Amino acid sequence: MIDSTALNGRVARAKVLTIDTMNPTVKNAKYAVRGPIVARAAELERELNEGMKKPFDEVIKANIGDAHAMGQQPITFFRQALAICSYPELLNDSTFPEDAKSRAYRILQSCGGNSMGSYSASQGIDSVRQDVARYIERRDGGVPSDPDNIFLTTGACDGIMTMLKLLVCGEGPTRTGIMIPIPHYPMYSATLVELAAVQVNYYLNEEKCWSVDISELKRALDEARHYCNPRALCIVNPGNPTSQVETRQCIEDVIRFAAKERLFLMADEVYQDNVYGHGCRFHSFKTVLFEMGPEYSNTMELVSFHSTSKGYMGECGFRGGYMEVINMDDEVKAELTKLLSVRLCSPVPGQALVDLVFNPPQPGEPSYDNFIKERTAILSALEEKAKLTEQVLNTVPGISCNPVQGAMFCFPRITIPEKHLSGNCTVTLCCNDSFPLWICVIPGSGFGQKEGTYHFRMTILPPIDKLQILLNKVKEFHQKFTQKYS
Amino acid sequence: MIDSTALNGRVARAKVLTIDTMNPTVKNAKYAVRGPIVARAAELERELNEGMKKPFDEVIKANIGDAHAMGQQPITFFRQALAICSYPELLNDSTFPEDAKSRAYRILQSCGGNSMGSYSASQGIDSVRQDVARYIERRDGGVPSDPDNIFLTTGACDGIMTMLKLLVCGEGPTRTGIMIPIPHYPMYSATLVELAAVQVNYYLNEEKCWSVDISELKRALDEARHYCNPRALCIVNPGNPTSQVETRQCIEDVIRFAAKERLFLMADEVYQDNVYGHGCRFHSFKTVLFEMGPEYSNTMELVSFHSTSKGYMGECGFRGGYMEVINMDDEVKAELTKLLSVRLCSPVPGQALVDLVFNPPQPGEPSYDNFIKERTAILSALEEKAKLTEQVLNTVPGISCNPVQGAMFCFPRITIPEKHLSGNCTVTLCCNDSFPLWICVIPGSGFGQKEGTYHFRMTILPPIDKLQILLNKVKEFHQKFTQKYS
Numbered sequence: 009m010i011d012s013t014a015l016n017g018r019v020a021r022a023k024v025l026t027i028d029t030m031n032p033t034v035k036n037a038k039y040a041v042r043g044p045i046v047a048r049a050a051e052l053e054r055e056l057n058e059g060m061k062k063p064f065d066e067v068i069k070a071n072i073g074d075a076h077a078m079g080q081q082p083i084t085f086f087r088q089a090l091a092i093c094s095y096p097e098l099l100n101d102s103t104f105p106e107d108a109k110s111r112a113y114r115i116l117q118s119c120g121g122n123s124m125g126s127y128s129a130s131q132g133i134d135s136v137r138q139d140v141a142r143y144i145e146r147r148d149g150g151v152p153s154d155p156d157n158i159f160l161t162t163g164a165c166d167g168i169m170t171m172l173k174l175l176v177c178g179e180g181p182t183r184t185g186i187m188i189p190i191p192h193y194p195m196y197s198a199t200l201v202e203l204a205a206v207q208v209n210y211y212l213n214e215e216k217c218w219s220v221d222i223s224e225l226k227r228a229l230d231e232a233r234h235y236c237n238p239r240a241l242c243i244v245n246p247g248n249p250t251s252q253v254e255t256r257q258c259i260e261d262v263i264r265f266a267a268k269e270r271l272f273l274m275a276d277e278v279y280q281d282n283v284y285g286h287g288c289r290f291h292s293f294k295t296v297l298f299e300m301g302p303e304y305s306n307t308m309e310l311v312s313f314h315s316t317s318k319g320y321m322g323e324c325g326f327r328g329g330y331m332e333v334i335n336m337d338d339e340v341k342a343e344l345t346k347l348l349s350v351r352l353c354s355p356v357p358g359q360a361l362v363d364l365v366f367n368p369p370q371p372g373e374p375s376y377d378n379f380i381k382e383r384t385a386i387l388s389a390l391e392e393k394a395k396l397t398e399q400v401l402n403t404v405p406g407i408s409c410n411p412v413q414g415a416m417f418c419f420p421r422i423t424i425p426e427k428h429l430s431g432n433c434t435v436t437l438c439c440n441d442s443f444p445l446w447i448c449v450i451p452g453s454g455f456g457q458k459e460g461t462y463h464f465r466m467t468i469l470p471p472i473d474k475l476q477i478l479l480n481k482v483k484e485f486h487q488k489f490t491q492k493y494s
Numbered sequence: 495m496i497d498s499t500a501l502n503g504r505v506a507r508a509k510v511l512t513i514d515t516m517n518p519t520v521k522n523a524k525y526a527v528r529g530p531i532v533a534r535a536a537e538l539e540r541e542l543n544e545g546m547k548k549p550f551d552e553v554i555k556a557n558i559g560d561a562h563a564m565g566q567q568p569i570t571f572f573r574q575a576l577a578i579c580s581y582p583e584l585l586n587d588s589t590f591p592e593d594a595k596s597r598a599y600r601i602l603q604s605c606g607g608n609s610m611g612s613y614s615a616s617q618g619i620d621s622v623r624q625d626v627a628r629y630i631e632r633r634d635g636g637v638p639s640d641p642d643n644i645f646l647t648t649g650a651c652d653g654i655m656t657m658l659k660l661l662v663c664g665e666g667p668t669r670t671g672i673m674i675p676i677p678h679y680p681m682y683s684a685t686l687v688e689l690a691a692v693q694v695n696y697y698l699n700e701e702k703c704w705s706v707d708i709s710e711l712k713r714a715l716d717e718a719r720h721y722c723n724p725r726a727l728c729i730v731n732p733g734n735p736t737s738q739v740e741t742r743q744c745i746e747d748v749i750r751f752a753a754k755e756r757l758f759l760m761a762d763e764v765y766q767d768n769v770y771g772h773g774c775r776f777h778s779f780k781t782v783l784f785e786m787g788p789e790y791s792n793t794m795e796l797v798s799f800h801s802t803s804k805g806y807m808g809e810c811g812f813r814g815g816y817m818e819v820i821n822m823d824d825e826v827k828a829e830l831t832k833l834l835s836v837r838l839c840s841p842v843p844g845q846a847l848v849d850l851v852f853n854p855p856q857p858g859e860p861s862y863d864n865f866i867k868e869r870t871a872i873l874s875a876l877e878e879k880a881k882l883t884e885q886v887l888n889t890v891p892g893i894s895c896n897p898v899q900g901a902m903f904c905f906p907r908i909t910i911p912e913k914h915l916s917g918n919c920t921v922t923l924c925c926n927d928s929f930p931l932w933i934c935v936i937p938g939s940g941f942g943q944k945e946g947t948y949h950f951r952m953t954i955l956p957p958i959d960k961l962q963i964l965l966n967k968v969k970e971f972h973q974k975f976t977q978k979y980s
Contacts, residue, residue: 023795024725024726024757025660025758025795025822025823026823026825026826027825029725030661030663030829031660031661031662032663034660034833037832037836039832039835050615075611076605076606076607076611076612077606077607077609078607080607081609082609082611087580087581088581090580090581091577092577094573094576094580094843098577120562121563121565121566123568124811124812125562125809125812126562126563127558127560127811128811163838165837165838166837173517174511174517174520175511175517177518195836239511239515270510272511309511321611322611323611324611324612325605325609325611325612325613325841325842326842326843327648327839327840327841335509336511339512340511340512340513343513343516343520346523346525347520347523349525350651350681350684352651354813355648355811355841355844356811356813357580357841357844
């Protein structure tokens with residue numbers, strides 16, 4: 009047998025870094041949201057663009073909450089102010105509104121050398137953190153927020169990963185366990201694998217609209233205590249991929265549970281502006297915590313994450329975000345700042361956007377009316393699409409979908425015919441080439457699901473006409489699929 | 495004794511996350527570039543701004559390579575194009591030059607929904623990676639570059655941290671060791687501590703202008719093999735904090751050494767445009783590798799890092815960067831892409847800036863002349879400041895400074911009087927309040943130095959009149975300090 013590594017008469021050096029010699033925790037991490045189905049979708053798109061003939065003309069990517077990619081237009085005010093921040097000469101341009109100029113001017117005044125090209129403080133620009141704190145106070149009916157507790161991050165996921173990193177310690181049965189919902193956004197599980205932390209699953213209650221169930225939290229925690237040291241509880245509200253909006257009562261119960269069981273609370277609240285469900289309202293963990301009185305508000309450790317990527321703005325590409333830490337130990341806070349400082353700072357254009365989003369035009373300012381008009385149009389359309397999605401999917405035999413109360417996804421349950429299940433089956437809905445439209449959604453296995461159940465996640469973001477087509481294709485596909493294997 | 499944790503008649507809950515229960519690897523990491531001296535400088539600045547009386551009127555921060563913060567103006571063309579990318583209405587603005595519009599248009603065409611608000615592919619926008627590959631080919635005299643080998647990153651440090659993370663595995667005596675220069679930029683050591691990798695120090699040769707010495711590499715490697723598994727060699731060229739520019743011969747020797755010893759090569763080349771030394775020229779590791787023939791170019795694993803934060807543009811705040819991987823195993827490359835995908839993508843405004851920097855105005859285009867004028871002015875001023883710094887410092891008894899051949903720092907050696915050394919001493923140059931100017935530099939201990947030697951790092955970035963004052967103050971300080979303790 010010829011040695012395939014022979015080269016030019018010499019034996020080539022074997023590689024230093026191979027799949028067998030790389031960091032095993034990285035290798036073991038899974039992240040379906042950008043996995044093989046998405047790669048295949050990109051490939052198909054490229055082939056279509058190159059004129060290759062396919063049985064379909066278009067790929068609709070419903071795999072990720074990427075609003076602008078789905079055609080949503082940016083909010084004019086944000087982009088005007090960002091353009092001025094990029095090129096301050098525009099402060100002299102009379103076609104730009106005064107409020108965009110004054111916001112941009114304030115941001116630039118807070119930048120070293122009045123330039124977005126300077127590093128900011130590692131925790132984020134002072135004035136931006138002040139504006140965020142004031143926004144939180146308005147949102148939470150006056151509950152105080154301290155800019156020193158605000159940390160600007162590179163999107164929310166950077167904040168979440170950083171907090172998880174702080175929390176992990178111990179070995180073997182004392183290794184840190186982190187409680188995460190199932191189904192969940194897989195950034196959590198991927199990060200836990202990378203950190204070699206123990207993932208402690210608690211299941212959301214699909215029968216009760218994917219709500220958090222305290223008895224299930226208790227079950228998961230008690231079991232986990234046999235093999236790890238559970239130290240933190242992650243709650244995603246509104247939910248991703250499950251789109252539930254938790255009730256105030258549920259949040260209070262969760263806080264009580266976390267207090268009793270000595271768990272650090274991590275509240276992923278990036279979808280707080282995306283609430284559509286009948287009778288649903290977003291309650292921040294922080295407000296509820298403070299309403300519960302000093303016994304809780306003076307002691308419970310809580311961190312809340314928010315982002316500029318979701319909501320009505322959907323500015324994913326700017327990677328803006330913040331986290332607010334409550335009752336964090338001062339020494340730990342100093343370590344958190346140090347940890348962020350090794351990466352120097354989060355991107356300054358993202359920080360500028362954070363400022364604009366949380367300090368938007370006010371009544372009487374020139375951009376106010378247009379801002380409200382644009383924001384309302386986007387949120388109304390999302391609400392309409394949330395309802396449409398639920399309605400259409402629930403007309404399909406073998407598909408059942410909880411109300412899309414919030415966020416920008418649905419996570420319908422699908423029944424797979426027995427015959428198909430008995431084969432070497434995964435859910436193939438999303439990667440079937442035989443339709444005039446190729447729909448890119450993510451199989452439920454990428455988020456976790458109860459054994460024996462099957463789901464997929466899709467966004468509700470495509471424009472309504474495309475969403476309608478997409479939903480009809482899903483319906484058609486599942487009907488044929490069910491017939492074929494029944 | 496009263497229990498200080500008693501509260502409202504109840505015993506307050508102890509914190510879940512404290513300095514004793516947090517991730518020990520995070521706690522152990524050190525990062526002096528943003529350490530206590532920089533914090534103190536920020537505090538003093540704030541106090542001065544609030545009108546507090548001090549024995550000085552100004553703080554000059556020479557601690558970090560942050561050009562815009564030191565008053566350097568952004569390159570007009572980059573900012574015009576970025577403003578258009580932010581607010582595409584400006585494509586219709588006749589005051590913007592056509593080349594800025596066409597670059598911005600091309601970038602927007604490559605963004606989902608033609609918006610910088612969309613996520614990009616995790617590896618980075620296709621067309622940006624193509625432009626980077628073409629730039630590398632021009633730089634390296636035609637050595638081919640494949641866009642598939644380009645990964646866009648959130649500044650260079652994100653790329654470096656990601657590569658280090660991929661490389662780390664094993665336990666105890668088989669734990670991955672990473673060779674880094676001493677002195678070095680402390681992001682390396684902080685990251686290695688976080689990853690629980692073994693830091694393998696090799697000392698740069700201060701007597702030979704801080705160059706890399708192969709015999710020293712060999713010494714460090716042989717010693718390290720007793721207690722870890724050294725797998726990678728990091729070279730920073732031009733150097734930080736040491737500002738040396740390695741010769742072509744040195745680079746060839748390093749490649750030969752790495753090949754023989756089976757080390758993965760990491761070339762931190764972010765200062766490649768910052769070369770001022772007489773007779774010095776930047777040679778990329780990749781060019782030298784390819785000039786050495788297929789025995790090396792077909793097999794040696796190399797990754798090179800670059801950034802938009804340094805050079806003549808100094809756009810630190812945008813966090814733009816890229817890395818090029820050579821001969822990386824395909825499976826590892828797929829894992830690298832997955833690892834990046836968990837963070838979704840690097841900031842799109844930073845990616846846009848990467849495109850502009852590596853695809854700048856060409857002769858005949860409307861912005862060309864002004865671009866060249868601005869770039870030349872900045873690089874000439876840096877060259878002048880490099881020479882001035884070296885000259886002035888070398889006139890001070892007890893300070894000796896190697897030529898500032900490149901990058902944007904000097905790392906002078908200082909002699910500390912015996913009497914002062916015998917006390918409980920650290921180098922206090924940087925934190926002495928008794929001067930009419932407070933100068934913020936970083937003690938050499940933050941970068942590593944040979945035992946018994948003392949240095950500090952300062953940037954050459956302040957405007958020349960301020961730099962002159964700063965250097966004179968350093969001189970005055972060290973003379974008085976030496977007298978006092980002699």
